[in-house]
Amino acid sequence: MSNDPAHGRPPAPPGHGAAPAPAVGPEAHVLVGNADLFVNWSRKSSLWYLLFATACCGIELMQAGASRYDLDRFGAVFRATPRQSDLMLVAGTITHKMADRVKRLYDQMPEPKYVIAMGSCANTGGPFYKDSYCVVKGVDLLIPVDVYIPGCPPRPEALIDGILRLQKIIMKKKNVYGAKA
Amino acid sequence: MLKARFGDAVVELQSEGFSPAFVVVAPAAVRDVARFLADDPALSFDSLMSLSGVDYKDRLAVAYHLHSLAHRHAVGLKAFLPTESPELPTVDDVWPAANFHEREAFDLFGIVFTGSKDLRRILLPEDWEGHPLRKDYKYPDFYHGIKV
Numbered sequence: 474m475s476n477d478p479a480h481g482r483p484p485a486p487p488g489h490g491a492a493p494a495p496a497v498g499p500e501a502h503v504l505v506g507n508a509d510l511f512v513n514w515s516r517k518s519s520l521w522y523l524l525f526a527t528a529c530c531g532i533e534l535m536q537a538g539a540s541r542y543d544l545d546r547f548g549a550v551f552r553a554t555p556r557q558s559d560l561m562l563v564a565g566t567i568t569h570k571m572a573d574r575v576k577r578l579y580d581q582m583p584e585p586k587y588v589i590a591m592g593s594c595a596n597t598g599g600p601f602y603k604d605s606y607c608v609v610k611g612v613d614l615l616i617p618v619d620v621y622i623p624g625c626p627p628r629p630e631a632l633i634d635g636i637l638r639l640q641k642i643i644m645k646k647k648n649v650y651g652a653k654a
Numbered sequence: 655m656l657k658a659r660f661g662d663a664v665v666e667l668q669s670e671g672f673s674p675a676f677v678v679v680a681p682a683a684v685r686d687v688a689r690f691l692a693d694d695p696a697l698s699f700d701s702l703m704s705l706s707g708v709d710y711k712d713r714l715a716v717a718y719h720l721h722s723l724a725h726r727h728a729v730g731l732k733a734f735l736p737t738e739s740p741e742l743p744t745v746d747d748v749w750p751a752a753n754f755h756e757r758e759a760f761d762l763f764g765i766v767f768t769g770s771k772d773l774r775r776i777l778l779p780e781d782w783e784g785h786p787l788r789k790d791y792k793y794p795d796f797y798h799g800i801k802v
Contacts, residue, residue: 570779
């Protein structure tokens with residue numbers, strides 16, 4: 474069977490299901506890979522994002538999470554607390570007053586954690602880049618960012634593309650299991 | 655009518671090019687005039703639509719937009735203040751909605767409303783320096799280690 478779990482079926486746990494899976498042959502529920510592959514695969518398939526939005530990008534984020542675009546199918550569901558979240562989607566303008574709170578939320582997330590900067594404001598400050606005393610000119614001044622999504626605001630398709638790109642990044646991580654990265 | 659009641663405290667009436675017309679009053683009289691405008695049955699300005707700060711470079715101003723739901727008429731009230739130490743009596747006991755507007759004017763223009771129930775910064779962080787909508791405001795280089 475395919476050893477690419479990205480497109481293969483998940484391994485069935487032993488004893489799960491009505492009929493036991495055959496040990497050999499095309500129906501065998503066996504996956505072959507190294508630990509990195511399995512750990513990365515499970516991480517990228519359950520990107521729980523923090524329910525957190527600061528501006529109009531949050532509306533697109535809600536759209537992406539709702540039934541029409543359905544982020545659930547990529548394993549990305551929202552969590553209402555940073556302590557259960559793997560991914561922070563910075564959806565919107567970050568002011569200096571908000572910056573301390575963003576940093577605090579990020580610090581509360583458990584490792585491994587990822588950040589997607591969604592929209593122009595989170596990328597660079599956007600329309601507030603020039604002559605604004607109160608807007609942070611890019612959330613990467615506060616926290617490390619994995620994926621930047623341009624747009625003002627980005628459509629849900631762009632957000633989904635950003636999450637798929639983050640999943641690709643996660644699948645390329647090496648030595649994620651045990652040894653130091 | 656206001657002129658008859660408050661005398662010299664009413665400085666001028668700005669009606670040309672202003673809609674509604676603005677009554678300019680001395681800063682110290684703002685609270686008394688506001689109370690009269692709100693309570694007089696013929697006027698009964700029961701709604702404070704906005705309270706804004708203005709910076710004219712050589713002086714500051716506070717503009718009040720009043721509206722009467724009973725009579726469906728509107729008027730403006732304005733007071734000019736010196737740029738240094740601008741102070742004005744609060745109207746938050748006349749119209750409770752004034753409090754947020756006064757806090758905003760204090761936050762962004764540094765106008766102090768004496769006697770206010772709660773005069774704190776409303777938009778900017780508590781430890782922000784300066785009042786950004788002043789014309790002579792200088793941007794800080796950094797805030798909490800982040801470049802502004």
